[in-house]
Amino acid sequence: MYFQTLQTRLVAAVRMRVRTGELTERRLARLTGISQPHIHNVLKGARELSPEIADLILRGLKISLLDLLECEEIDARASLRHVPQRYREVPLLDGRIDPGQRFPDGVSPVEFYPFPGVMLASLDRPLAARLARDPQMRSAIAGGDLVLLDQSEGPRREADADSLYVVSRNDEGIVRWVRQGDRSVYLATTDSFLHPSDWEHVPLGERHVLEVVKARIAWIGRETACGMRWLPDQDLPATSR
Numbered sequence: 001m002y003f004q005t006l007q008t009r010l011v012a013a014v015r016m017r018v019r020t021g022e023l024t025e026r027r028l029a030r031l032t033g034i035s036q037p038h039i040h041n042v043l044k045g046a047r048e049l050s051p052e053i054a055d056l057i058l059r060g061l062k063i064s065l066l067d068l069l070e071c072e073e074i075d076a077r078a079s080l081r082h083v084p085q086r087y088r089e090v091p092l093l094d095g096r097i098d099p100g101q102r103f104p105d106g107v108s109p110v111e112f113y114p115f116p117g118v119m120l121a122s123l124d125r126p127l128a129a130r131l132a133r134d135p136q137m138r139s140a141i142a143g144g145d146l147v148l149l150d151q152s153e154g155p156r157r158e159a160d161a162d163s164l165y166v167v168s169r170n171d172e173g174i175v176r177w178v179r180q181g182d183r184s185v186y187l188a189t190t191d192s193f194l195h196p197s198d199w200e201h202v203p204l205g206e207r208h209v210l211e212v213v214k215a216r217i218a219w220i221g222r223e224t225a226c227g228m229r230w231l232p233d234q235d236l237p238a239t240s241r
Helices: 003-019 025-032 036-043 051-061 071-080 153-157
Strands: 087-093 107-116 127-130 146-150 164-169 172-180 184-188 200-203 213-224 227-229
Touching: 003 025, 003 036, 003 051, 025 036, 025 051, 107 127, 153 213, 164 184, 164 200, 172 213
Parallel strands: 087 127
Antiparallel strands: 087 107, 127 146, 146 213, 164 172, 164 213, 172 184, 184 200, 213 227
16 A cells, blocks of 8 residues: 555545535635645646645545545454564573573663564563583583573473473573472483483472473574574574664
């Protein structure tokens, strides 16, 4: 839809009113303050309808641009509000998930990452984060990996056996596989994954499990010589505000 289309429709609407006797050029001139010869020339196409004259006609006839739209056009535009956005920007944690370092307590005020809307549809308060190198998680993650985090409470309360989680252990941020007991959380690394007796035992004490298990990793992207490897195959650079 372009403004020129609306101009054409406005002129056509006025012509129809004049043709049917509902309106005269003289009366329209009185309503708008535009000279009758100018209105005559506009209606017969000898003069172009300027935006200023168009506004005067709209006010004089007490109609708006919405009245020039077809019902189907209004319905089509309204339906777009219910279609998921193709891409959405996700805030980036202000600091890396780094063993030995304090868990990031906020998001960057300037860095955001775009993700396909379909990837985010089922996630609660999605966040992006950068990972630091963790020797205990070699072959699963690497330093510099970008992860998409799902903060939904359900998957954090009852951990999925195949998913990786971001965990706050003594306030430091780490990535682990998680199993939950009655009063403890058990953390597995790549070396201990197949040996439950070697899993790290983290007592909950007075803490809720959601204070320890911060988020489920929904997606991992890895920096390569050819750029970021995305799922699906998309090269989506970071943006800043």
